[in-house]
Amino acid sequence: MPPPTAISHVLETCIYVKSMAAAQNFYTDLLGLKPDLATDRITVYPLGQTTLLLFQLGRTSNDIVSEEDPSQIIPKHGPTDDLMAAFQSGEGKLRQHFCLAVPSREDAEKWEAYLRGEGVPITGRKEWPRGGYSVYFADPDGHVGEIASRGIWEHY
Template sequence: MSLLLTSLLPKISHVLELCLYARHLPTSVAFYSETLRLGAPYLSNPRMAGFSLGHTTLLLFQRGLTSADSALPSSRGLIPGHGPPGVDAPQLRTHFALAVDGAEDVEAWERELSARGVEVMGRAEWPAGGRSVYFADPDGHVGEIASRGIWPHY
């Protein structure tokens, strides 16, 4: 591809969707709704649940229900299969980070997670002043709550 064509491409602005796979969708929905206080999902069915996080959507999929291609009604397209092929597949340990403003917010979340019995897996203090706390969700994914100062852009 030529440089000219590449320079005309629209800039990618942000992550639109983050998909995590759940062994037991109701347990994961409760964790994100209640423990992380995201509120009720805007979309919920036996296959998936969706939470709005600003410009990003967090999707939780029931493991084993997304591995086959899925045709959209009225010939509107095809969603390719994704995720592990069954509920007994090994943990994926997908990493994701949720943003808060300051280090004190990270500390408050660490206290909340610990009080709720959530495994705190680690902590980090970053050179630019940011802080992070890492935790395990019910499906073994590695979550992070991070403050400003972990990246040049945040």
């Protein structure tokens, strides 16, 4: 049997953060993203057709069950307890990767200069065969952020 309706795009990408306040400062104040929702557990950034979710590390370890209808459940997710100890002690890092899109190479280069000027660690850069350009950086939790121009993939 074939799958049902075709999947159109990734709706949400999530990363886990040790300090929500530090992450909100980085993503909202430094990157200029506008949160739709910001709590001590989750921050939601709408980005075109996708959504970047920041989750406080350790705050997604239990199912969320609706009081009105117990069949409505958001399942627990994130690191297991054995990995949590390493992350919280500073011994481990998730180094999750995410990529933010800009229209042109010039835009990506402007972001590279801006991030460098703000003291954000630039961890790499790449010129792609289709003409795209990527700059990689570390966020406060050591996640691998990327800002990329058109031309890194056939569809972008």
